[in-house]
Amino acid sequence: MSILVVVGVDGSATSLTAVEGAAVAAARRRATLRVVHAEVPIKPRYMVPDPASGTLVNEAAAHAVAVAPEVAVTVAVVTGDVVHVLEAQSQAAGLIVVGSRGVGGVLGLLLGSTPVSLAARSHCPVMTVREDYRTSAETGPVVLGVDGSPDSDEAIEVACAEAAQRQADLVTLHAWQPDKATSSAAPPPAARALAQAIAGRTDTCPDITVRHDLVDGTPHEVLIEASKTAQLMVVGARGRRGIAGLLLGSVSQALMTHAHCPVVTVRRTT
Numbered sequence: 564m565s566i567l568v569v570v571g572v573d574g575s576a577t578s579l580t581a582v583e584g585a586a587v588a589a590a591r592r593r594a595t596l597r598v599v600h601a602e603v604p605i606k607p608r609y610m611v612p613d614p615a616s617g618t619l620v621n622e623a624a625a626h627a628v629a630v631a632p633e634v635a636v637t638v639a640v641v642t643g644d645v646v647h648v649l650e651a652q653s654q655a656a657g658l659i660v661v662g663s664r665g666v667g668g669v670l671g672l673l674l675g676s677t678p679v680s681l682a683a684r685s686h687c688p689v690m691t692v693r694e695d696y697r698t699s700a701e702t703g704p705v706v707l708g709v710d711g712s713p714d715s716d717e718a719i720e721v722a723c724a725e726a727a728q729r730q731a732d733l734v735t736l737h738a739w740q741p742d743k744a745t746s747s748a749a750p751p752p753a754a755r756a757l758a759q760a761i762a763g764r765t766d767t768c769p770d771i772t773v774r775h776d777l778v779d780g781t782p783h784e785v786l787i788e789a790s791k792t793a794q795l796m797v798v799g800a801r802g803r804r805g806i807a808g809l810l811l812g813s814v815s816q817a818l819m820t821h822a823h824c825p826v827v828t829v830r831r832t833t
Contacts, residue, residue, distance in 0.1 A: 566594040569652045570660040571645065571677070572623040573600065577662030577694040582623050584692040584825055585660035586631040587701075591728040594657065596631075598623045598638045601648035616640040630698065646680045653685040658827075660690045663819060678819055682800055682828040688721050690827045691819045703824075704732040704774075706793040708786045708814065709761050714799025718829040719761065722797040723768040725827065731794060732772045735761050738785040739777060783817035790822040800830040 570585035572578040582598065589596040600620045602613060620638040627636050641648045653659050661678050682689040707722035709715050719735075726733040765773045778785045790796050798815050818826045 566592065567597060567656045568592065568594045568658045568660065569597045569599055569649070569656040570623075570627075571599055571601070571649050571662075571681075572620060573645070573662075574619050575662060577692070579623065579626060579662075580694050580696050581660050581662040581692040582627050583630050583698050584690060584696055585658075586627040586634055586636075587698050588658055588660065588690065589627075589634045590631040592657065595635045595637065596627055597652070597656075598627065598636060599648065599652055600638075600640050601645035602640055602642050603644065604642055645677050646684065649677075649681050650684045650686070653681075653687045653689075656687045658688055658690060659685055660692060663691050663693045679816060682815065682819070682830065685830060686832055688827050688829045690825055692825045693822075696825060701729070701794040703792045703794045704734045705729060705795045705797060706786070706789045707733060707735045708782065708796065708798040708818075709735050709737050710782065710799075712799055713831045714829060716799070717831040718797050718799045718827075719765065721827060721829050723765060723771070725795055725797060726771045727768065729794065730771075732774065733765065733768065734774045734776060734789070734793075735765065736776050736778055736785060736789055737761075738780050738782040740779065740781065782814045783821075786814065786818055787821050787823070790818070790824045790826075793824045796822050796824055796826045798826065798828060800828050 568585050568589040570582050572582060585596055598620050600616050602616050617640060620640055624636045624638050627634065649659055659681065661681060663678055678691045705722055705726040707718060722733055762775055786796060796818055798818055800815055815828050819828065
């Protein structure tokens, strides 16, 4: 696992909250924290780089140090589109952290475009943090949403590592809906087989308590409800029912928007 955590900042209140989450994550990993601001080129340009950008990242870095004094913090101002800048940063990182909505967020949009686009392209897991996140509220289990997809399978290792770092229980959730044709209320064989497969994978996490739950309901509703008592949600970027052409799966997008805790989105990169 990389020993670098990167957090993207843009001067918004949400990105400052993301700095808090990133600082705590870096402390758990004993990692360096890099605070990055993407400066979009403006023409004509009279001052390169804009002095305000340096002030922005330095203030964010100072906030990170206040949250986690033991963490080494570096800063970078990079000219370019924010998604491309953070995607490039993700090649050397173990985790990228962003706020769910930045200064570019448009009133009425469910989620800023940066988290969705980044989660679909990042070379490492992406943690999305809402503005109401508080580091002191990190209690409850780590919840892993599973559906048997390649991205979901990749997320298992990430969820196990997060639970171990937090010394938290791990709950794996698979949502299923009763077959109306047969009126059967029992989980289908495929759902039971998936639960057994997940159990086999999480047996490699001997130091944490793992619970496997099959829950009646739609995936996004089940996971959003579970996020109310979780300290972290981990999901694959795209599930089994991903629609070609969409940047990100509908369930992961719904969680990034509506989950009550931070969400780590994992994309299979191999």
